[in-house]
Amino acid sequence: MKNYKQLVVWQKGVELVKLVYLLTKELPQEEKFGIISQINRAAVSIPGNIAEGSSRDSDKDYCRFLQIALGSAFELQTYCILIKNLGWNPSKIDDTERLLEEIIKMLHSFIRQTKIQ
Secondary structure, three states, rough: OOOOHHHHHHHHHHHHHHHHHHHHOOOOHOOOOOOHHHHHHHHHHHHHHHHHOOOOOOHHHHHHHHHHHHHHHEEEEHHHHHHHHHHOOOHHHHHHHHHHHHHHHHHHHHHHHHHHH
């Protein structure tokens, strides 16, 4: 088992979850069971899948969970675009998008690195 807590990408994922929860507090509350729920789930899925994948015995399995985390990152990126297109402008949106872009790049690199091993 790899120690996922030492991975910078996991640490940044946890930081992203905090930002996203602050962001969603500023969205219309009638969206609580709509886009807010989806956004929060996508954000939580990123560090969650990194952690779950670290328990796998093979690099192939680990990569699969990293790819799921990457998919959740893209999903979250889409929700950020939707938030802007809907005219909602929560104060944390720019910080969220910057950190998310960094995590996406890190996950791409980590997946490539894990496939090589």
